[in-house]
Amino acid sequence: MTDRSAAQFNAHADRYATSEVHRAGPSLPVLLRLAAPSREDRALDVATGTGNTALALAPSVQAVTGVDVAGAMLTHARDRAAREELGNVTFRSGDAEALPFPDGTFTLVTSRHAPHHFTHLDRFLAEAWRVLRPGGRLVIADQISPTPDLQAWTDTYQRLRDPSHHAQRPIQDWQALSAAAGFTWTTHEVAPYRLPFGWWTAQSGCTPTTVAALRAHAATLGRAQAQEAGLILDGNGQLTAHHEPMLVVRLDRHGR
Ligand SMILES: C[S@@+](CC[C@H](N)C(=O)[O-])C[C@H]1O[C@@H](n2cnc3c(N)ncnc32)[C@H](O)[C@@H]1O
Numbered sequence: 230m231t232d233r234s235a236a237q238f239n240a241h242a243d244r245y246a247t248s249e250v251h252r253a254g255p256s257l258p259v260l261l262r263l264a265a266p267s268r269e270d271r272a273l274d275v276a277t278g279t280g281n282t283a284l285a286l287a288p289s290v291q292a293v294t295g296v297d298v299a300g301a302m303l304t305h306a307r308d309r310a311a312r313e314e315l316g317n318v319t320f321r322s323g324d325a326e327a328l329p330f331p332d333g334t335f336t337l338v339t340s341r342h343a344p345h346h347f348t349h350l351d352r353f354l355a356e357a358w359r360v361l362r363p364g365g366r367l368v369i370a371d372q373i374s375p376t377p378d379l380q381a382w383t384d385t386y387q388r389l390r391d392p393s394h395h396a397q398r399p400i401q402d403w404q405a406l407s408a409a410a411g412f413t414w415t416t417h418e419v420a421p422y423r424l425p426f427g428w429w430t431a432q433s434g435c436t437p438t439t440v441a442a443l444r445a446h447a448a449t450l451g452r453a454q455a456q457e458a459g460l461i462l463d464g465n466g467q468l469t470a471h472h473e474p475m476l477v478v479r480l481d482r483h484g485r
Pocket of ligand 1: 235238326340346347
């Protein structure tokens with residue numbers, strides 16, 4: 230799946246670099262507030278993409294590193310850091326499930342709009358725990374399925390649009406997996422996103438065939454389920470947008 234993510238995001242890196250949804254979408258201020266970064270922090274942003282979260286953290290922390298599997302995304306991140314003259318940010322290649330850092334390197338780990346690509350969320354959580362010092366925190370922003378029952382439908386929908394999508398986990402899975410990794414669930418909020426269908430499909434390079442498949446998949450839901458899934462239809466029943474709930478959660482790493 231990391232190969233698939235690298236291929237998908239290397240191909241569409243230019244579009245992500247200018248995407249306002251990624252640069253400044255509503256989960257970012259919530260993530261920053263829950264993370265409460267300070268000058269003492271050494272931060273790691275996992276699956277940093279074009280660096281939006283790492284670059285937003287930079288002015289508040291001692292140093293921040295961003296890792297990603299897609300080299301073209303990292304090139305945009307480095308260019309932007311240079312343009313903004315942020316000298317305490319570094320970007321390097323790295324896999325969320327095997328982070329290239331010694332134990333206890335960081336006081337803050339973040340990952341935004343990315344864990345739905347990770348094949349083994351338990352491995353990422355174990356890695357985040359390992360690279361955090363005791364007393365550190367992990368702050369995640371990721372899209373969730375509104376109910377466990379809708380996950381299979383949602384994953385098909387997301388994967389049609391972006392083959393590197395792995396799983397849109399409901400909040401119950403996040404709670405269970407983060408507890409199993411040893412984290413304390415300190416606080417969470419759900420940031421609302423409304424994504425226009427045309428923008429959303431163009432962003433990931435969907436072909437007309439894929440757009441038709443997405444519309445056909447949307448039509449498999451009855452009216453009540455479509456509403457539950459957050460689909461927005463016009464008067465002719467045409468899909469125009471969808472709501473994507475974004476879980477933002479702060480997990481604390483207590484213990485040794
Ligand atoms: C939507 S983009 C990231 C957005 C970015 N975090 C932000 O705040 O704007 C998702 C990123 O996850 C990366 N990715 C996917 N799987 C990964 C993995 N296993 N390890 C590291 N990066 C990964 C992709 O290459 C892509 O750059």
